[in-house]
Amino acid sequence: MTVKNQAIEYLIIDWGTTNFRAFALDNQGQVQDKKELGLGLLQVEDADFANALQGVLANWLNNYQSLPIFMAGMVGSAQGWVNVDYAATPVNNRGLINNAYRFELPWGALATIIPGVSHQAKNGVYDVMRGEEVQLFGLAKLTQSASLTAVMPGTHSKHAVLDNGKMTEFASFMTGELFSVISQHTILGRGLPKQIDNQDAFLRGVTESKTEKLTSALFAARTHRLFNNIQESDVYDYLSGLLIGYELNNLANNLTNNPVYLVGGKGLCARYQTACDALSISAIYMNGDECFLAGMADLISELSNV
Amino acid sequence: MTVKNQAIEYLIIDWGTTNFRAFALDNQGQVQDKKELGLGLLQVEDADFANALQGVLANWLNNYQSLPIFMAGMVGSAQGWVNVDYAATPVNNRGLINNAYRFELPWGALATIIPGVSHQAKNGVYDVMRGEEVQLFGLAKLTQSASLTAVMPGTHSKHAVLDNGKMTEFASFMTGELFSVISQHTILGRGLPKQIDNQDAFLRGVTESKTEKLTSALFAARTHRLFNNIQESDVYDYLSGLLIGYELNNLANNLTNNPVYLVGGKGLCARYQTACDALSISAIYMNGDECFLAGMADLISELSNV
Known part of the structure; x- marks a missing residue:
């Protein structure tokens, strides 16, 4: 069933290796609807993430083509859609934004992937999160x-x-x-x-x-x-x-x-x-x-x- | 090929979960022959260890029925032939012998299984070896x-x-x-x-x-x-x-x-x-x-x- 609520202004997606979760928000930042699927990055056929995402959205939201999408998680890794460089510690909100990756989706909407963070520990070994x-x-x-x-x-x-x-x-x-x-x-x-x-x-x-x-x-x-x-x-x-x-x-x-x-x-x-x-x-x-x-x-x- | 050397006096067997190794020794304690097989305890059909062992020996040694057999390893565990009680630390050679398990094999020879050892660590947790x-x-x-x-x-x-x-x-x-x-x-x-x-x-x-x-x-x-x-x-x-x-x-x-x-x-x-x-x-x-x-x-x- 396609959601008719025109109040939806943008989408937030947590796309990981084994799970996909999308939230539809209004202009007040309130979640109007959400979608949870077993469509982890590893399950996406031929790593065609745009096609997989469009398939989900088209069945869910009638105005999806106009909605900006903000994503985080392993979607921004080498195994994901785009390998977005890590922001290094120490890092604040602004540091994440400065390293965010923005691109136009095939259907014209703007996508933003929030970068993960890397940290060099005392012993010189790196750690990472996304x-x-x-x-x-x-x-x-x-x-x-x-x-x-x-x-x-x-x-x-x-x-x-x-x-x-x-x-x-x-x-x-x-x-x-x-x-x-x-x-x-x-x-x-x-x-x-x-x-x-x-x-x-x-x-x-x-x-x-x-x-x-x-x-x-x-x-x-x-x-x-x-x-x-x-x-x-x-x-x-x-x-x-x-x-x-x-x-x-x-x-x-x-x-x-x-x-x-x-x-x-x-x-x-x-x-x-x-x-x-x-x-x-x-x-x-x-x-x-x-x-x-x-x-x-x-x-x-x-x-x-x- | 069956070994004809009548000088063989006893057998030593290291029988573990995934491996079987047998040594044939003369009265000087010298190894005259050995046999290594992938016949681990887990591979023995119906846990019929006597039958499996006899099968190996009969094809290997013509005088096997008269040879005493000394075994150690997981053969003496709950997953093995006989669950032999552990000897507790501190333990010396004699302590192992006192806890050894002896029994007559179906073909009349004597078998001895050397026990494993248990150790209670400072925190009250036990450890074991076989x-x-x-x-x-x-x-x-x-x-x-x-x-x-x-x-x-x-x-x-x-x-x-x-x-x-x-x-x-x-x-x-x-x-x-x-x-x-x-x-x-x-x-x-x-x-x-x-x-x-x-x-x-x-x-x-x-x-x-x-x-x-x-x-x-x-x-x-x-x-x-x-x-x-x-x-x-x-x-x-x-x-x-x-x-x-x-x-x-x-x-x-x-x-x-x-x-x-x-x-x-x-x-x-x-x-x-x-x-x-x-x-x-x-x-x-x-x-x-x-x-x-x-x-x-x-x-x-x-x-x-x-």
């Missing part, structure tokens, strides 16, 4: 804080520091992806029955992540089964606790802002909240979508001042 | 040292300490298995060309394992590609260096015996040797098979004194 930078600036807007620390859980979880309106540093942790491959492909997950939620097992993992080297601590997911210290049905929660705890220990030792914000989906952030409680990290949950939209709205208003 | 304990005691015999530290690289690498003839502690590191799943199943290994050996990339991984949290450091295998800091063909060596370096850092900080012994296959131990050099850990290579055979020979001579 999409979370928008959430971070949105979080700053929503909380009216120019200095804060955010944890953005996910496949590649990010810890980012905003200092006086500039993102000064961040680090990635492969927590989500490692949980996935370790539980699916190693001996630790082999031959397990259906897994159930067990907060005690999760907290045990969090606690035991503090005392051991990770590649050694992980082996306990096997020995705890052998010695009946955890149930076979609780192994995933124990592993999840180990990996999330290991990630957060780092934060606990280097905390510059208190509390930290947990930004993302509700379920995963609830796990992080539980782990933060156990590690005495004061944490506040903020909805990831709301941060993303607030960040994009802010960037768009700055763009219109360019 | 097979490496034999290598450790064999190493002690070959080097004539009652106190030493050994690193036994592999799928689940082991660091073990022998103190005055007793194994007092050890730890497992999932280095090999993590390398395998991370390189095969995560974004870090996706879309790579054929990998080549590059010692510089390996050493860079070793060095960078020292300064970062592992789940964060791993992400550099991606960013180094993005920033052309390592070649696409060198990613495996970088990853290998990170994981081996991370494992060995632990040892470098807790070294009680110097030098350490690297016990195992030549190729993998050469990587560990290179990493040890970079981390200023003095290391000596010892052939894993020779250590295993020396350990079994020693246990067998003790057994005959029981």
Whole structure:
């Protein structure tokens, strides 16, 4: 069904490797409609992103050809539509805009891709993000804080520091992806029955992540089964606790802002909240979508001042 | 072809999850013949280990029915032939023998399975090994040292300490298995060309394992590609260096015996040797098979004194 609402003025799109989410906004910046599809960048046939996008929009909005589109996420990567150069830390809102990539879509509307951010850590190794930078600036807007620390859980979880309106540093942790491959492909997950939620097992993992080297601590997911210290049905929660705890220990030792914000989906952030409680990290949950939209709205208003 | 040599007096078998290796020894303890097969415990049909073993022996040795058989490794686990209780640390040769499991084979010969070892670490978490304990005691015999530290690289690498003839502690590191799943199943290994050996990339991984949290450091295998800091063909060596370096850092900080012994296959131990050099850990290579055979020979001579 095509939306007839002529009040729609622009579109915001979060286009990632496995997901596509589009928001239709009116001239007040209010979301009038949204669309979520499994049309990740990897699913786009022949990498013909313009065609895929037009297909979605034509079925959704009758005035799509006149709507400017603002995009962020992996759509601006080498695997995406255009490989947009990273903005380097320290970076503020304006720095993102200065590095944004603008181009005309085949149907005449203007597209803008917000760049990701790169950070060179003390040891000279680079880290990168695409999409979370928008959430971070949105979080700053929503909380009216120019200095804060955010944890953005996910496949590649990010810890980012905003200092006086500039993102000064961040680090990635492969927590989500490692949980996935370790539980699916190693001996630790082999031959397990259906897994159930067990907060005690999760907290045990969090606690035991503090005392051991990770590649050694992980082996306990096997020995705890052998010695009946955890149930076979609780192994995933124990592993999840180990990996999330290991990630957060780092934060606990280097905390510059208190509390930290947990930004993302509700379920995963609830796990992080539980782990933060156990590690005495004061944490506040903020909805990831709301941060993303607030960040994009802010960037768009700055763009219109360019 | 069946071996006719009547001088064969007993068999030593290292039976693991994916490999089967049997040695035929004379009354001087010399290896007269050996057999290596891809007949790991998981490959044995219907878990009928007696039948599988008889099939191998009958085709190999004409006098097999009279030969005592001494086994070690995962054959003594819940996934193996008999689940033999672990001997607990601290444990010496005699402790292993006291916990050995003996039974009569269907064809009348005597079988002995050497138990694995369990160790309760300071944090109350257990660790386990099956097979490496034999290598450790064999190493002690070959080097004539009652106190030493050994690193036994592999799928689940082991660091073990022998103190005055007793194994007092050890730890497992999932280095090999993590390398395998991370390189095969995560974004870090996706879309790579054929990998080549590059010692510089390996050493860079070793060095960078020292300064970062592992789940964060791993992400550099991606960013180094993005920033052309390592070649696409060198990613495996970088990853290998990170994981081996991370494992060995632990040892470098807790070294009680110097030098350490690297016990195992030549190729993998050469990587560990290179990493040890970079981390200023003095290391000596010892052939894993020779250590295993020396350990079994020693246990067998003790057994005959029981």
